Amino acid sequence: MIWKKEIIQEKNVLIITQLMILFLLLSFFVGSTPILFLFILGCFIFFMSYLYLNLVGNNLLLQNETTTVRLNLKDTDEWKFSLVNKGMPILKGNLRICFTNKVEPINHSFIDVRSIVEVNIPFKAWRDEQVDIIIPVKAMRRGVSRIHHIEVRIPHLFGTGLVILEHRKMLGSKKLVLPERKPVKTSKKEVNFLQGNQYTQTSIYFDPLQPIGTREYQSGDPFPYIHWKASARTQHLQTKVFSPIGARTWLLLLNVDGMKTDIETSISHCAYLIDYAVRENIPFALAINVTTFGQSLYYFLNEGEGRGQRQQAFDLLALLSLASFTIPYHLMIKDVMQRGIPYPYVIHIGSIEPSAYESLMGFGKKGSLVFSVKSIGNQGAMELWK
Known part of the structure; x- marks a missing residue:
C-alpha cells in the first residue's frame, strides 16, 4: 500500500x-x-x-511517470500526476504537496520552510474518477527538486472526524535545475604544442592520413608526400597538405571546499567554460573534489566532447550541494596526475590552499599550461598560473 x-x-x-x-x-x-x-x-x-x-481513501491510486526534466534558471515546467479514486467519493479533500525549493509554483500560493515548498490544493473525486493535478513551476535555484511528500486530508461530511493519507514513496519525476553561466574571459595568447588528434590550426604536428589539399613542391619536401596525380595534372610537382593536429583538451579542476570558496560563483564559471568548450569543439575532462561511491573517490568525468559530454558535466554540477562531503583538493590533484593522461590545458576553478600549490604546478612540469580562474564581480578571467 x-x-x-x-x-x-x-x-x-x-x-x-x-x-x-x-x-x-x-x-x-x-x-x-x-x-x-x-x-x-x-x-x-x-x-x-x-x-x-x-x-474512504482505501482505493485511492496515485499515477506518476518517472521523468527527468532539465531546466535553466527562470525556465518554466510543471509537476503533473493523477489521483484515481476507486473507492468512496471524496467531496472535500485537500492535497498537500511538498518539494524542494529549487523550483517554485507560479499560479499557486505556497510557503517555503527550510528550503521545502508546501502547496495546498482542494479537490474532490467521485467514485472511478481521475483527478489530474498540475502545478506550473519556475526554476529558481541550481539543484534537484523532487516531490518527496504528498498528504491527502479528507474531513467527514458531518465534521466528526478526519482521514489523513500520507504517500510513503518519493515520486519518480524530478527537475534538474542547471547552473547559471557567468562569463569567463578566456586566454588565447598561450598555445601549447603538444601532440594529439584534434584539429589545431597552430599545431606543428599533422595527420599524414588526412590530406586536405596540395601546394607547390618545395626543396626538402619528403618524397612520399608528393601528390603524383596532381603533379601530372598541373605539370608541376605538387606536395600534399595535411590537416594540422594537436592536443586541445581542457582539464577543469573545480574546488568546492574551503572557507573562501564562493561555491555558486565557481560552479557558474565552470558551467560557462563547459559551454564555451562545446561551442569551440574543445574536448574536456572534469574533476570535482566531492566524494562518490564508485571506482573513483571523487567526481571525475573522462575526456569527451559535444552535447552529450556537456549534459553529463551539467548534471554533476547540478547535483553538487553545500552538504556534500569533500576530499582535500591537493589529494584529488595528485590522483588525477597519477592517471598518466597528458592534458595540454589545466584550468583551476575556486579557492586554493598553499598545500595544493605544488600539486597544481606538477601539471606544468609535465608540459601542461596551468590557468586559474579569478572572479571579478559577475565575470571571471583566466590567468596563467605562475
Whole structure:
C-alpha cells in the first residue's frame, strides 16, 4: 500500500455518544417515540461516520511517470500526476504537496520552510474518477527538486472526524535545475604544442592520413608526400597538405571546499567554460573534489566532447550541494596526475590552499599550461598560473 492512513476522531463524537445513551434512557422511562427516533437517527449517523472514515481513501491510486526534466534558471515546467479514486467519493479533500525549493509554483500560493515548498490544493473525486493535478513551476535555484511528500486530508461530511493519507514513496519525476553561466574571459595568447588528434590550426604536428589539399613542391619536401596525380595534372610537382593536429583538451579542476570558496560563483564559471568548450569543439575532462561511491573517490568525468559530454558535466554540477562531503583538493590533484593522461590545458576553478600549490604546478612540469580562474564581480578571467 502506497498510503499510510490515519483516522482522527473529533471530540464531538463522544458528545454524540453520550446524547444517544441519554435518548435511549429517556425513551424507556418516558415511552416517547420521537426520542426513540432520535436515538435511532444518532446510531445511524454514528455508524455512517465510522463506515465512511474507515473506507474512504482505501482505493485511492496515485499515477506518476518517472521523468527527468532539465531546466535553466527562470525556465518554466510543471509537476503533473493523477489521483484515481476507486473507492468512496471524496467531496472535500485537500492535497498537500511538498518539494524542494529549487523550483517554485507560479499560479499557486505556497510557503517555503527550510528550503521545502508546501502547496495546498482542494479537490474532490467521485467514485472511478481521475483527478489530474498540475502545478506550473519556475526554476529558481541550481539543484534537484523532487516531490518527496504528498498528504491527502479528507474531513467527514458531518465534521466528526478526519482521514489523513500520507504517500510513503518519493515520486519518480524530478527537475534538474542547471547552473547559471557567468562569463569567463578566456586566454588565447598561450598555445601549447603538444601532440594529439584534434584539429589545431597552430599545431606543428599533422595527420599524414588526412590530406586536405596540395601546394607547390618545395626543396626538402619528403618524397612520399608528393601528390603524383596532381603533379601530372598541373605539370608541376605538387606536395600534399595535411590537416594540422594537436592536443586541445581542457582539464577543469573545480574546488568546492574551503572557507573562501564562493561555491555558486565557481560552479557558474565552470558551467560557462563547459559551454564555451562545446561551442569551440574543445574536448574536456572534469574533476570535482566531492566524494562518490564508485571506482573513483571523487567526481571525475573522462575526456569527451559535444552535447552529450556537456549534459553529463551539467548534471554533476547540478547535483553538487553545500552538504556534500569533500576530499582535500591537493589529494584529488595528485590522483588525477597519477592517471598518466597528458592534458595540454589545466584550468583551476575556486579557492586554493598553499598545500595544493605544488600539486597544481606538477601539471606544468609535465608540459601542461596551468590557468586559474579569478572572479571579478559577475565575470571571471583566466590567468596563467605562475
